[in-house]
Amino acid sequence: MSILFECEYKGLRYAGVGIPAPGRPHVLYRVPEDRVRDAVIAGGGPEAVLAAVTEGAETVEVTTGDPELRFLPPLLPTTTNNALINGFMGTHRSKFDHDPAPDEEFTPPNYYLKGFGSWLRMPDEPLITPAEPLWLLEEPEVALVYVNDDDGVPHYAGYTFGNDLNDIGLHRKNPWAWTPYAKLCETSLTPWLFLDEPPRTVTGRVTVERDGAPAWEGDFSCGGDSLYHRIEDMTAHVLSYPLLRRPGLVNYLLLGADKATFHDGFRIEDGDRMVIDVTSHGVVLANTVQCGQTAAADSRRTASR
Incomplete structure (x- = not known):
């Protein structure tokens, strides 16, 4: 590779x-x-x-x-911040009760826009969350990297790995309205760009450390063979939108995650260290959770006449 x-x-x-x-x-x-x-x-x-x-x-x-x-995150344009973090939800076979039929018509999975590329964090940097999350969830994912040329045509650069930390408690409480709020946690990526086609097999293990000792461990799989949807269909669909085809824009596309701590009833807490060992690719991504401070009262302003 x-x-x-x-x-x-x-x-x-x-x-x-x-x-x-x-x-x-x-x-x-x-x-x-x-x-x-x-x-x-x-x-x-x-x-x-x-x-x-x-x-x-x-x-x-x-x-x-x-x-x-x-x-740095792969291809991140630091001078212009012309980069977006995008992602898909509910893409893994482990979250379906059946396998797709060979001739099944493509139905796009749920999509979210998480933020600017400058919001990405690197290994060993803390990931900031809202002050009082309901139930945090780590999500080991493949991240595809695309860059648009001067005509807005997307070019695939390669892939890396990320942790799409989010508040699944908010999502589960109101999945039709509060999912965008749930995604307002920082995301980490590894800086290593694999200059190959999107991987079919990606396996590894997550360890959540608390007070310096393992508090939860579990395996994960996030390669193309683990997905219910075809990667080619997912990327072609989302990159057909004009706003994602602006000249020079870099898109980080997170392909979704397997079941993890939440599905095992484990709660990630402030100060926990999430270690994602992508054993199939010899990559480790570790970050500590840091709950943000409550916003000061004068920062929540309303319009006045």
Whole structure:
């Protein structure tokens, strides 16, 4: 598998190939913000993208853990924030009582728009939630990354993995109206962009740590073979909407999650650390839950005459 990542080091943007090993130097390639975007749009496959990013670039060696090194979500345009976090709900076979028929007509799954790309968080960064959530739920998911060219045509860049933390308690209390509120929790992604077709098989294990010890553990599956819907149908449908085809826009499409802590009756609490070990791909995504502060009274304003 070809893997690319982007980062900031000493205030400059770089790209790297592969996943850095802890404590060992890793080569970074100096890139302007649009270099990876342009390489994806130009096409040619993973090798062409890697060559466009690395050939002739200024390099520097950095060790993971360097305080001046900060990883970025794949293709995130930091200067314009021209990126959206999107997602699908109810996509897994584990949430249906039957398998789809081979000739079954495609019915789009529920969709949500979660926020701007700048709202994404990286591994080991806290995920902020509302001050008093009803019942938090981690959701290990595949995230597909698309970037639109200057004509608004989406180009598939690759995939990574995310945790779509949300308040499923709000969703269950009023699924027809309160789901958008339930999604107002921060989302984390791994910075590693796998320059391959969307994965068919993704398996791993979630551990929720409380006070430094495991409090809940469970397996998950989130590859294409675990979904009720075909990935091609889902992406083609949502990316047909003009607002998601604006020139230069980066779309992060979360494909939905398997059953998890909530379905086992476990409640995630403030301060818990969620560790998502995507064992099939050698990737770990860990974040601590941090409930936000209650809004001050003067921030809730009403119009006055």
